[in-house]
Amino acid sequence: MNAPTSLTADPLAIAQQLAENFAQTAAARDKQGGNPKQERDLIRQSGLLGLSIPASFGGQGADWSTIFKTVQIIARVDSSLAHVYGFHHLLIATVQLFSQPEQYGKWFQQTVEEQLFWGNTLNPLDRRTTAAAVSDDAYIFHGDKSFCSGSMDSDILLCSGFNDAGKLLIGVIPTAREGVSFLGDWNNMGQRQTDSGTSHFEQVKIHKDELLLNPGPLSTPYSSLRPLIAQLTFVHLFLGVAEGAYQTAVDTVKTQKAWSKSLAEKAANDPFTQKHFADFYVQLESVRLLAQKAVQALQRAWEIGEALTAEQRGEVSIAIAAAKIASTSASLNITQNIFQVMGARATTAELNLDRFWRNVRTQTLHDPVDYKYQEIGEWVLTGKVPDPSFYS
DSSP states (O other): OOSOOOTTSOHHHHHHHHHHHHHTTHHHHHHHOSOOHHHHHHHHHHTGGGTTSOGGGTSOOOOHHHHHHHHHHHHTTOHHHHHHHHHHHHHHHHHHHHSOHHHHHHHHHHHHHHTOOEEEEOOTTOOOOEEEEEETTEEEEEEEESOOTTOTTOSEEEEEEEOTTOOEEEEEEETTOTTEEEOOOOOOSSOTTSOOSOEEEEEEEEEGGGBOOSSOTTOSTTGGGHHHHHHHHHHHHHHHHHHHHHHHHHHHHTTSBOOTTOSOSBGGGOHHHHHHHHHHHHHHHHHHHHHHHHHHHHHHHHHHGGGOOHHHHHHHHHHHHHHHHHHHHHHHHHHHHHHHHHOGGGGOTTTOTHHHHHHHHHHTTSSOTHHHHHHHHHHHHHOOOOOOOTTO
């Protein structure tokens, strides 16, 4: 891939081509950590960064099913790259939901024309970045932000700060804006190439026309679809990782002999091994169906637009919460238990197969799944849908 791919090309085929490329180095890069510059450039060259941008601004205007499917395909081999790629499309959606076409149009056109990668420095729970007005049309952002996935090697940043009144202000700026820097301090056990460390804003000037104020963050049921898109991104990330671990186990076990006490000669004919794979398969099928239902609900809500009601938005959130619970449980279970069928040889450090579990164990902690259970339980018993927040 040396040039942007034609908009008429099948995005799922492009994602599969990328995945096959990433798979060759995924295990080694996971150990290495740091920024996967070469692989991110391949995503730029693929044309997929314009997938979620409306056709009126030069993008492909793909539906949510297609967008999430590309995330899932990449996650099967490399969840770090799937993460930052999925967040790129989440940030594109954020801008659409929190502002108007006359503001974001130029950003979208530039993104398509120059294959720009969006990075995240939003993190609304980290209040260390302040936003101080210095004139009628400009603010100064100053401070740190943690968990800034995809910020390094990005071209555009979505950033946030709190003003004196405690209001959250979200802006869109070039990553190269004077005063923006990255500490490169992400060294966690999983998602090791997401660059999810700390970003620093040293008296960064942000103009009023770079702030997303109309309608603003989570101000309407429609704009409140943003956190639901984030949760569905995680669902497809977890599903993709689980599928990748599952397929690795299938390919491995097909070549193995059965355990010495088994009545079967080949591992594939051993009844206990077959039971494990049946369990994996049922879990994956369950997540796929719940994810499909949730995506369809989101797509309907997306198409309703500003007329979306709070109750309609709440029904989408329940469907997504169910998929989030199922994908969390299945991905953790499958990535842990593939070793039960592959045996001790699968634990060799060279293969680095524990990365599947480490990655989902890390990312499933983004927000506590216990609260998804609570939201669904409350809805079942009282009919109350979840209140919008950046995590529900």
